[in-house]
Amino acid sequence: MGGDLRNFLLIWASAVALLCYCHKIGQLIDRGTTRVLAILPVVCIFLVMPLGILTLSTRAITSFFLSWLANFKLLLFVFDQVPLSSNPPLSLPRFIALACFPIKIQQDPTPAVSPHDRELVNVDDDQDLEKLVNGENKDAPSQKIAPKGLKSHLNYALKFFLLVMFGYIYTKEDYFHPKIILLLYVIHIYIGLELILAMFGALARACLGVELEPQFDEPYLASSLQDFWGKRWNLTVTSILHPTVYSPIRSAFSRWIAKKWTPLPAVIGTFLVSGLMHELIFYHIGRQKPKWDVTCFFLLHGFCLAIEMAIKREIKGTWGLPRVLAAPIVVGFVVVTAMWLFMPAVIRSKIDAEVRMETTALINCVEAVYIYLKGVFMDHKL
Numbered sequence: 001m002g003g004d005l006r007n008f009l010l011i012w013a014s015a016v017a018l019l020c021y022c023h024k025i026g027q028l029i030d031r032g033t034t035r036v037l038a039i040l041p042v043v044c045i046f047l048v049m050p051l052g053i054l055t056l057s058t059r060a061i062t063s064f065f066l067s068w069l070a071n072f073k074l075l076l077f078v079f080d081q082v083p084l085s086s087n088p089p090l091s092l093p094r095f096i097a098l099a100c101f102p103i104k105i106q107q108d109p110t111p112a113v114s115p116h117d118r119e120l121v122n123v124d125d126d127q128d129l130e131k132l133v134n135g136e137n138k139d140a141p142s143q144k145i146a147p148k149g150l151k152s153h154l155n156y157a158l159k160f161f162l163l164v165m166f167g168y169i170y171t172k173e174d175y176f177h178p179k180i181i182l183l184l185y186v187i188h189i190y191i192g193l194e195l196i197l198a199m200f201g202a203l204a205r206a207c208l209g210v211e212l213e214p215q216f217d218e219p220y221l222a223s224s225l226q227d228f229w230g231k232r233w234n235l236t237v238t239s240i241l242h243p244t245v246y247s248p249i250r251s252a253f254s255r256w257i258a259k260k261w262t263p264l265p266a267v268i269g270t271f272l273v274s275g276l277m278h279e280l281i282f283y284h285i286g287r288q289k290p291k292w293d294v295t296c297f298f299l300l301h302g303f304c305l306a307i308e309m310a311i312k313r314e315i316k317g318t319w320g321l322p323r324v325l326a327a328p329i330v331v332g333f334v335v336v337t338a339m340w341l342f343m344p345a346v347i348r349s350k351i352d353a354e355v356r357m358e359t360t361a362l363i364n365c366v367e368a369v370y371i372y373l374k375g376v377f378m379d380h381k382l
Contacts, residue, residue, distance in 0.1 A: 004053065004054040004055050004058075007052055007053055007054065008053050008055070008058050008062075010052075011049050011050075011052050011053060011062065012062070014049070015046070015049065015066055015070075015100070016096055016100075018042045018045065018046075019042075019070075019095065019096045019099050019100070020092065020096070021042065022039055022042055022074060022077065022095075022099075023090075023092050023095045023096070025038045025039060026077060026084070026085070026089065027089065031078060031079050031080040035078050036078050039074055039075075039077065039078050042074060043071045043074055043075070046066040046067055046070055046071050046074075047067050047071065047280070049062065049066055049067070050062040050063040050066065050067060050284040051284060051287070056285055056349075056350070056351065056354045057354060059284055059285055060281065060284070060285050060351070061196070062284075063280070063281045063284040063285065064102070064281055065100055065101070065102065066100070067277075067280060067281070067284065068237075068277045068280070068281065069102055069236065069237070069240060070099045070100060072240045072241075072244050073098070073099050073240065074099070075244055076240075076243060076244060081243060082243075083098050083104065083105070084098060084099060093207070093208075094208055097204050097207060097208055101200050101201070101203075101204045102197050102200060102201075102215060102236040102237075103200070103201050103204045103205075103212050103213075103215075103236065104212060104213040104235070104236055104239050105208075105210050105211070105212060105213070106210070106211040106212055106213050156195060156198060159191045159194065159195060160195060162187075162191055163188065163191055163192065163195075166184050166187070166188050167356075169181075169184060170184075170356045179339070182339050182343055183335065183339065185343060185346065185352055186335055186338050186339060186342075186343065189346070190216075190219070193234070194215065194216045197215040197216075197234075197236070198215065201214075201215060213235060213236075213239075214235065215234060215235055215236050216232065216233065216234065216235065217231060217232040217235065218232060219232040219233045219331070219334075220327070220331050221323070221327055222327060222330050222331065223321075223323040223326040223327055223330065224308060224326060224330060225301065225304055225305045225308050225330060225333075225334075226305060226308060226309060226312075227330070228330055228331075228334060229301065229305060237274070241270050241273065241274060242270075245266075245269060245270045245273045246266045246267070246269075246270045247266070249265060249266040249269040249270070250262045250263060250265075250266035253265050253266065260313065261310075263306075263309060264306040264309060264310060265306075267302055267305050267306050267309065268299070268302040268303060268306055269302075270302065271298040271299060271301055271302025271305070272295070272298065272299055272302065274298050275294055275295035275296075275297065275298030275299060276295060278294045278295070278298065278345075279292065279294050279295055282294060282345045282346075282348075282349050285349045285351065286345075286348055286349030286350065288348060288349070290345075291344075291345070291348075293341045293342070293344055293345060294341065294342055294345045296341050297337060297338065297340075297341035297342045300337060300341065301334075301337070304333075
């Protein structure tokens with residue numbers, strides 16, 4: 001345990017030192033080929049850094065934070081794009097925090113758009129899809145909407161309580177069908193990921209003194225795949241994939257196909273890259289060759305989302321399911337396909353066993369604290 005802690009601290013100290021180097025490069029070298037050559041070695045180092053960590057959970061977090069998010073942010077930094085580039089330049093502490101943590105600083109509120117416009121349902125042929133995505137439709141209402149920040153403590157407390165309940169069920173898993181346990185693992189991954197990212201977000205908010213965008217927005221309420229992936233699920237990743245993958249692919253395809261259809265290959269390409277990055281994370285975690293089922297999961301959702309967008313564009317908002325019916329269908333599709341294509345990689349990497357062990361340890365700790373406090377209270381009462 002002590003050796004792994006030393007490795008973990010050494011790797012993260014090295015990562016911070018490399019980010020200090022990147023910050024200095026941004027001050028000395030303008031964007032272009034020279035800056036690319038100066039930053040590229042750091043990107044390559046971040047790709048292999050997680051392999052030096054022994055503990056599964058810390059290896060997974062390091063892989064997600066450094067190999068994916070930090071690298072993609074550095075690629076944007078090479079071309080003077082946000083979040084690491086700004087005018088005036090970011091201070092070194094803020095640069096490191098934005099590069100390392102899965103956070104996005106909250107911007108000024110944008111004009112509200114109708115639910116149909118938010119999901120690109122009512123899209124005329126001459127309207128720019130990107131304007132609707134970014135809330136720039138001139139025909140939309142002009143009132144402002146309050147920006148969202150981190151969720152209430154009660155929200156997180158309820159989700160933490162659910163994890164504790166899941167841990168108790170895991171100890172009795174012989175009484176449950178394996179598919180039920182697998183379903184609980186799917187929900188567990190969502191809640192665990194949200195709580196972990198919220199903790200890092202709270203830490204970053206305390207250190208930087210700024211308000212942050214939420215990483216999740218209750219994805220189980222999604223009324224479409226577009227709503228789920230674009231506006232509710234892991235929004236930090238969405239905000240990074242948009243400028244690094246989606247926009248370049250859309251721009252490239254605009255040379256060959258009509259502008260209104262360019263979002264479709266861009267969406268599929270974005271999901272392909274997301275799948276490949278998930279494969280990299282699973283490789284770091286399990287140190288096994290990928291079987292590409294995770295990539296198939298994201299490609300399936302990319303194609304389904306592209307079809308959904310094409311249908312919405314064709315019917316132009318003349319028909320749609322109410323949210324009370326659409327949400328169970330959307331979430332059910334995500335859960336079923338996750339159990340089919342995503343969860344096998346989780347089980348191969350032994351993440352389920354690690355989750356079960358850590359949750360059981362948490363329950364034992366809570367139980368021990370309860371027994372201790374109960375004993376103290378009884379002694380005081382006597």
